Amino acid sequence: xxxxxxxxxxxxxxxxxxxxxxxxxxxxxxxxxxxxxxxxxxxxxxxxxxxxxxxxxxxxxxxxxxxxxxxxxxxxxxxxxxxxxxxxxxxxxxxxxxxxxxxxxxxxxxxxxxxxxxxxxxxxxxxxxxxxxxxxxxxxxxxxxxxxxxxxxxxxxxxxxxxxxxxxxxxxxxxxxxxxxxxxxxxxxxxxxxxxxxxxxxxxxxxxxxxxxxxxxxxxxxxxxxxxxxxxxxxxxxxxxxxxxxxxxxxxxxxxxxxxxxxxxxxxxxxxxxxxxxxxxxxxxxxxxxxxxxxxxxxxxxxxxxxxxxxxxxxxxxxxxxxxxxxxxxxxxxxxxxxxxxxxxxxxxxxxxxxxxxxxxxxxxxxxxxxxxxxxxxxxxxxxxxxxxxxxxxxxxxxxxxxxxxxxxxxxxxxxxxxxxxxxxxxxxxxxxxxxxx
Ligand code: PLP
Numbered sequence: 001x002x003x004x005x006x007x008x009x010x011x012x013x014x015x016x017x018x019x020x021x022x023x024x025x026x027x028x029x030x031x032x033x034x035x036x037x038x039x040x041x042x043x044x045x046x047x048x049x050x051x052x053x054x055x056x057x058x059x060x061x062x063x064x065x066x067x068x069x070x071x072x073x074x075x076x077x078x079x080x081x082x083x084x085x086x087x088x089x090x091x092x093x094x095x096x097x098x099x100x101x102x103x104x105x106x107x108x109x110x111x112x113x114x115x116x117x118x119x120x121x122x123x124x125x126x127x128x129x130x131x132x133x134x135x136x137x138x139x140x141x142x143x144x145x146x147x148x149x150x151x152x153x154x155x156x157x158x159x160x161x162x163x164x165x166x167x168x169x170x171x172x173x174x175x176x177x178x179x180x181x182x183x184x185x186x187x188x189x190x191x192x193x194x195x196x197x198x199x200x201x202x203x204x205x206x207x208x209x210x211x212x213x214x215x216x217x218x219x220x221x222x223x224x225x226x227x228x229x230x231x232x233x234x235x236x237x238x239x240x241x242x243x244x245x246x247x248x249x250x251x252x253x254x255x256x257x258x259x260x261x262x263x264x265x266x267x268x269x270x271x272x273x274x275x276x277x278x279x280x281x282x283x284x285x286x287x288x289x290x291x292x293x294x295x296x297x298x299x300x301x302x303x304x305x306x307x308x309x310x311x312x313x314x315x316x317x318x319x320x321x322x323x324x325x326x327x328x329x330x331x332x333x334x335x336x337x338x339x340x341x342x343x344x345x346x347x348x349x350x351x352x353x354x355x356x357x358x359x360x361x362x363x364x365x366x367x368x369x370x371x372x373x374x375x376x377x378x379x380x381x382x383x384x385x386x387x388x389x390x391x392x393x394x395x396x397x398x399x400x401x402x403x404x405x406x407x408x409x410x411x412x413x414x415x416x417x418x419x420x421x422x423x424x425x426x427x428x429x430x431x432x433x434x435x436x437x438x
Pocket of ligand 1: 122125211244245
């Protein structure tokens with residue numbers, strides 16, 4: 001076969017429909033309409049499509065392009081690493097500098113004694129690894145019956161078998177007929193968790209997992225002091241606490257990691273996305289020194305879990321450069337400052353529109369609730385978020401509407417290098433889109 005030449009737009013659309021099964025997608029609509037956009041370039045907070053239209057990437061693509069698009073330094077680092085050592089394994093006792101340097105850097109920036117990293121290729125692999133790790137840990141400790149994983153309703157932890165099983169959002173679980181056993185969901189109150197422990201027995205529970213702020217569920221903030229209470233319940237009952245920082249890590253909430261906002265240090269942390277700002281596929285699971293030492297001391301000698309791409313040299317080199325940019329350009333402080341501006345803008349929208357209920361945000365994660373009745377918070381029978389999202393798109397802003405499980409919520413998470421003028425532009429578009437969709 002000859003190498004493909006540059007194709008015309010209509011051909012690309014037909015090939016997309018026929019040959020490309022899109023992840024988490026409206027499968028029938030894709031067959032009817034083809035791709036909504038075929039993107040060709042990115043620069044700062046903007047994406048450009050094949051027709052030259054520029055759109056604000058109001059969700060940092062999938063909450064991951066933290067440093068913004070088009071950073072040539074990352075391309076350069078990747079090219080240099082690929083030319084020098086494109087790949088070598090980290091299985092067994094083989095190693096390489098990018099993985100060592102990145103592991104050390106992550107130990108430095110993560111809170112408390114979270115000092116050892118296991119690398120993965122993304123968030124789902126990170127959470128599956130965390131679930132296997134906690135079960136392995138309790139097995140080594142002589143308590144193999146301690147294997148239940150508890151997560152929260154409305155949580156999202158990814159789509160690998162364990163990650164989906166831990167996901168509290170029903171539509172993701174309904175996709176398949178059977179899931180992994182021993183996964184349970186609790187309401188977001190300490191009482192619900194306590195009642196679960198009471199009913200099941202702490203001796204059967206391996207770990208509790210939660211996002212510091214639930215992202216996919218609709219940027220849902222935890223109740224005040226919730227995590228402090230959950231952490232002490234975990235400690236009282238010998239249950240490990242896994243923080244899923246896949247979205248909230250690397251500056252998203254205005255601190256390096258989301259848990260810092262709530263004054264707790266988890267036993268295990270899952271990361272991905274912002275670790276490379278999406279410039280390469282990488283994730284990780286960071287464990288406490290205590291767990292690491294137990295894994296060594298109690299082991300029969302073999303650690304039987306690893307992905308081919310655990311610690312991929314190019315991805316690690318890209319992550320190191322990405323973290324350097326986050327630090328050198330003060331993007332965590334900018335996330336806090338611009339997050340405050342974004343929330344101020346949401347409040348102006350709330351004051352102006354009858355159909356805007358609660359607005360909320362922390363750093364550059366924010367949400368606007370659409371309601372029929374501002375007083376009672378009652379929602380429309382038919383959610384408005386999809387038409388508002390469509391109106392935003394027409395005006396050059398990409399963001400998401402959440403309508404799972406009765407929600408009618410607009411969610412936002414722009415790149416951390418957004419400036420004040422760009423925040424204002426987003427606010428203006430959201431304001432117009434709500435007016436148009438009413
Ligand atoms: N955990 C959280 C909190 C996420 O938001 C996501 C993805 O959105 C994942 C895990 C899964 O990550 P990935 O899509 O990289 O597998």
